[in-house]
Amino acid sequence: MRIIHTDEITKNIREMCIEANVSLSEDVKKRVLSAKEKEESALGKRVLEQLEENLAIAENEQIPICQDTGMAVVFLAVGQEVRIEGTAIEDAVNEGIRQGYRDGYLRKSVVSDPLLRENTKDNTPGIIHYSIVPGENIEIIVAPKGFGSENTSRILMLKPADGIEGVKQAVLETVKLAGPNACPPMIVGVGIGGDFEKCAILAKKALTRNLDTPSPFPHIRELEKELLEEINKTKIGPGGLGGKVTALGLNIETYPTHIAGLPVAINLCCHVNRHVKRVL
C-alpha cells in the first residue's frame, strides 16, 4: 500500500496544464515540422511555415501555442494499491487546473451551465476520466482540448453490415465536413467498438497515443495507414486552403462490442494536439 497525497496531484496537474499549452510532444512536433517538405501548394507551405514559427515563439517565450487553451481533459489511472490522502480527488484535480490556467496565463474558456453560459473564470471544472488499474502508481494524462476541432467531431452508430468500409467512409466524411473549421493539418483520433459513450472516450484516448506507436493489431494498423493516406488525398490542405497535408497522424483504439453494433467515434484535433503524461 502506497500513500499519495492529493497535494501531489494538484501540483502536477498545475504544471501539466501549462506545459501542454506551450509545447507539443516530440512526436507531434516532428510531424508539424516535417510537413513542409511534403506540401506542394505554395499557400499551404506558408501556413505550415507560420505554424513552425508559432511553435518556436510559444516554446521560447512560454506563451500558449493557440489562444484556445481548451477545456482540460484529465485521464487518471489509479493503481489499486494506492491510498489517496488529502481532499476529494476531484477537488484536487480541479484545483490543479485552476492554478495552472491562472499561473500559466491560459484562457478561461469554461461556462458553468451549457445554456445559461456564465464563465466560471478559472477554467474549471475539467473533464475527468478515472480508471482503476493494478499497481501502486497514479498515471495522469492532461489533454487540454480546443473546441474548433472538437465541434467537428462525430459519433456514428454503424451496423455490423457496414463493416470496415462503413468505418472508412465515416472517418473520411467527418474530415471533409470539418474542412477548414478544424484548423488543418489535423490529428485524427478514432474509437471503434464498445457502446455509445465508450467509443467516444476511445477516440479521445487515441489522440493521446504517441503518433509513432501504431496499433498493436495488424488489421487496425493497416487501417490507420490507409485512412491517413486517404485523408491526405482530400486536398483540404493546411488551413483548408488546398494542399497535400490535411492530417499529420491518425490513431485508432478499439474495444469489444455488441453483436448488433459497430459504434465509431471520430475525435478531430488540430495540430495543437496537447497531451502530457506523468506517473506519480
Next chain:
Amino acid sequence: MERKITLPITKEFVCNLNSGDYVYLTGTLYSARDAAHKRMIETLAAGGELPIPIKNQTIYYLGPTPAKEGQVIGSAGPTTSTRMDKYTPTLIELGITGMIGKGKRSEAVIDAMKKYHAVYFAAVGGAGAFLSKCIVKAEIAAYEDLGAEAIYKLEVKDFPVIVVIDDKGENLYNQEKISLSSK
C-alpha cells in the same frame, strides 16, 4: 497576389480584393466572438446603440489569452467564424467591410457580403503566438465583463491574412471541390 493594405477599408476598396490574395493588414480593428456578437445583436433588437463604431470596420473573431507582464496581448489567433454566421448579416448591413476568422461561412453571410461589399479574411488557425506579435496595441473597447470574450480595440501591423471569400462570392475553400460520398 500579395499586398499590404491599411485599415479601415471602405466598401469601394473591397472590390479590389480577390479570393486567394495574401494580405498584410495595418491599422485598427475590433475583436468580437460569440458572446459579444450575441450581446450586440440583442442590443440592436432592443433598440439600443452598439458600443463600437461599425461602419467600414473589420471584426476579428478572437478571444485572446491573458497578456503576461510586458506583453501587448496573449496568444491571439482566429476562432471559427461559422459560429458568428447567425449574427453577421446584420453587422454587414450596418457597415462592417472586413472579417477575420477561420472556417466556412453560410450562404446568408456570403449573400450579404456580395450585396453590401464586405471581405472575409482567414488568419492561420493555431498560430496564436505568432499572430500576437503583429498586434502592437490592445485595449478593451466594450463588454469587459465578458472576460476573454470582451471587445478589444486592436492596432495591428503587417498582420498576415488570406482573402478566402471576396465580394464577388469567390470562395477559396471551394477551389478543390469538396464532395461528399454520401448524404
